[in-house]
Every structure is written in C-alpha cells, then in structure tokens.
Amino acid sequence: MDDGTMETAALRIGCKVNLTLRITGVRPNGWHELDTVFLPLAEPSDTLRLALRPGGGLALHCAEPGIDPENNTLTKAYRLFAEASGFRPGVEAVLEKGIPHGAGLGGGSADAAALLGWLNARAPEPLPLPELVGLAARIGADVPFFLYNVPCRASGIGERLVPCPEWLDAAGVAGAGLVLLCPRERVSTPWAYAAWDEWNRPLTEARNGAINRASQKPLDGASSIHWLENSFEPPVFEAFPRLRRLREQLLRQGAFAAVMSGSGSSLFGLFRDAGTAFRVAEGFREKDVAAYSHAL
Ligand SMILES: C[C@](O)(CO)[C@H](O)COP(=O)(O)OP(=O)(O)OC[C@H]1O[C@@H](n2ccc(N)nc2=O)[C@H](O)[C@@H]1O
Numbered sequence: 001m002d003d004g005t006m007e008t009a010a011l012r013i014g015c016k017v018n019l020t021l022r023i024t025g026v027r028p029n030g031w032h033e034l035d036t037v038f039l040p041l042a043e044p045s046d047t048l049r050l051a052l053r054p055g056g057g058l059a060l061h062c063a064e065p066g067i068d069p070e071n072n073t074l075t076k077a078y079r080l081f082a083e084a085s086g087f088r089p090g091v092e093a094v095l096e097k098g099i100p101h102g103a104g105l106g107g108g109s110a111d112a113a114a115l116l117g118w119l120n121a122r123a124p125e126p127l128p129l130p131e132l133v134g135l136a137a138r139i140g141a142d143v144p145f146f147l148y149n150v151p152c153r154a155s156g157i158g159e160r161l162v163p164c165p166e167w168l169d170a171a172g173v174a175g176a177g178l179v180l181l182c183p184r185e186r187v188s189t190p191w192a193y194a195a196w197d198e199w200n201r202p203l204t205e206a207r208n209g210a211i212n213r214a215s216q217k218p219l220d221g222a223s224s225i226h227w228l229e230n231s232f233e234p235p236v237f238e239a240f241p242r243l244r245r246l247r248e249q250l251l252r253q254g255a256f257a258a259v260m261s262g263s264g265s266s267l268f269g270l271f272r273d274a275g276t277a278f279r280v281a282e283g284f285r286e287k288d289v290a291a292y293s294h295a296l
C-alpha cells in the first residue's frame with residue numbers, strides 16, 4: 001500500500017481432529033511415534049487480527065486466561081521465523097480465542113501456523129515450504145499439519161505429512177456428517193502421553209476401546225492395518241470417565257463411529273450425513289459441552 005496506511009488482516013483460524021490416532025512407538029528421547037489422520041475443521045475457531053506497523057517485533061494482545069502474551073506459540077513462531085529469514089516487521093496482533101485449549105484440537109498450533117504463513121507471504125525472500133515445516137515442527141508437533149490444512153496422514157512425531165484428499169472416500173466417510181463435542185474438561189498433552197506410557201498397552205483394536213462399526217472398514221485400500229481408533233482413550237477415559245460416557249452418547253444417537261480427538265478432551269461422532277449431524281448437534285443438551293456439526 002503506498003498511501004501510508006499499514007496493511008491489516010483478520011485471520012479466521014480453524015482447528016483439527018485426529019480421525020484416527022495410533023501411537024506406534026517411543027523414541028529414545030521419550031517422544032512418541034504416531035500414525036494418524038488429521039482433518040481440518042472450520043469451527044471452533046480463533047481470530048487473529050494482524051497489522052503491520054513501523055519498527056520491528058511482535059506486540060501481541062490476548063485476554064485469554066492461561067496464555068502469556070509474552071511467551072506463547074505466536075511469539076515463538078515470530079522469533080523462529082525472524083531468525084531463519086531475517087524478516088522482522090513491526091506487527092501488532094490481537095488474538096481472540098475460540099478454540100478451547102487442552103481439547104485435542106490443536107488450537108495453539110493452528111495459531112502458530114497461521115502467523116508463519118502470513119509472515120512468509122510478506123517476507124522479501126519467502127522460505128521454501130520444507131524449511132517452513134522444519135520451523136513449525138520446532139514450535140509443536142501439530143504445527144506442521146496446519147501449514148497444509150487439508151486431510152493428511154502423518155507419521156514420525158507428526159511432522160512427516162502426506163496430504164490424503166482421497167482418504168475420506170477410501171474410508172467410506174465422504175459425505176458423512178461430523179458432530180464435535182467440546183466438554184469443559186481440559187487434558188494436558190504431556191500428561192496424556194505420560195499416562196499412555198504408564199498404561200503401556202499393546203496396540204490392538206480389541207483393547208483400545210474404540211470398537212465401533214466403522215472400525216471394520218480399513219482406512220485405505222492399500223492396507224487394512226489402520227483402523228478408526230485413538231490410543232489415548234484408555235488412560236484418558238480412566239482419568240476422565242465423562243468423556244467415555246459422551247462417546248457412548250454419540251453412538252447411542254446413531255453415530256457409526258465415535259472417537260476422542262488427539263490427546264483429548266474433545267470427541268467426535270460420524271453420522272450418515274450432514275443433516276443428521278446438524279440435528280444431533282442442535283439437540284445435544286449436556287451441561288458444559290459445546291457441540292458443532294460439520295459436513296465431510
Ligand atoms: C496429541 C497430538 O495433538 C496429536 O496430533 C500431538 O501429538 C501433540 O501435539 P502438540 O500438542 O503440539 O504437542 P507438543 O506441544 O509438541 O508436545 C507436548 C509434549 O507432548 C509430548 N509429545 C508430543 C508429540 C509427540 N509425538 N510425542 C510426545 O511425546 C512431549 O512430551 C512434548 O513435550
């Protein structure tokens with residue numbers, strides 16, 4: 001802009017669910033290997049208002065309790081990007097949270113990826129995607145996914161991503177409806193991984209607790225070893241029994257599959273179509289649970 005006004009933007013930042021999540025191993029440093037399918041969802045969402053200003057550095061305003069405006073995923077994203085690219089614009093930012101944290105929805109990660117993308121689009125010498133993905137992985141395991149923000153199969157600690165737009169068809173859920181439940185419970189990701197370690201269950205569907213009809217359908221034609229499941233359910237459901245009950249409610253209301261997302265606490269149910277999902281979400285009456293419906 002050459003009229004002296006500085007550019008402003010309002011980014012609507014969606015979240016993710018892990019449609020399936022299997023912990024396949026533990027690295028010597030204690031981090032866990034995953035085989036998971038990420039699905040982006042438009043709601044719930046955060047809003048990040050950004051304005052370029054003279055000078056340099058990120059000035060972030062965020063009223064959300066539990067987020068330190070001086071030390072969070074956005075300040076880390078800005079710092080790492082500036083170190084890697086040398087681009088240090090003055091940025092005024094206001095973060096309005098709509099994605100609950102500790103919900104398994106990748107809220108903090110999505111914000112970081114959105115800022116990385118916005119900075120990269122304005123940098124004199126944008127970083128190539130592989131380098132941006134490397135920066136993202138240093139902010140958090142879920143951040144790389146949000147740089148793609150399309151259905152992806154992920155392995156490694158979540159940084160080895162393969163976009164899989166055909167997956168919904170292959171898994172027989174294209175055209176289905178998804179009901180997302182966000183209870184007030186908050187589950188810490190580090191705690192959930194430590195609980196899984198303690199639980200140390202062998203990875204079998206029969207003992208994963210995610211038995212549902214969809215689990216009879218292999219996720220992709222290539223292999224039938226990957227089922228709709230979440231390895232975190234047994235330890236997290238034991239600590240948060242209401243989450244198990246919510247999953248059972250979804251199945252009773254007609255979901256052909258119901259699974260927790262990420263390390264929890266949110267859960268989702270798959271229904272035969274968006275109209276059914278909308279009606280179930282609208283009719284969901286449970287204290288302290290927000291319900292959202294999506295068309296797949
Ligand atoms: C559970 C998932 O959300 C599934 O998508 C992710 O694996 C977690 O991603 P995230 O919330 O961004 O997690 P991070 O903030 O990167 O890591 C939090 C902590 O979780 C543990 N962690 C995380 C990812 C991973 N693959 N193995 C781990 O053991 C580590 O102790 C790490 O210090």
Ligand SMILES: Nc1ncnc2c1ncn2[C@@H]1O[C@H](COP(=O)(O)OP(=O)(O)OP(=O)(O)O)[C@@H](O)[C@H]1O
Nearest residue numbers: 066072073101102103104105106107108109111189
């Ligand atoms: N931009 C942010 N949004 C939300 N939380 C943030 C943010 N930056 C730092 N945090 C801190 O990170 C913690 C975890 O946030 P959040 O649960 O959203 O992480 P996530 O890994 O992105 O999502 P989840 O682990 O629930 O899938 C929060 O409790 C908060 O203290």
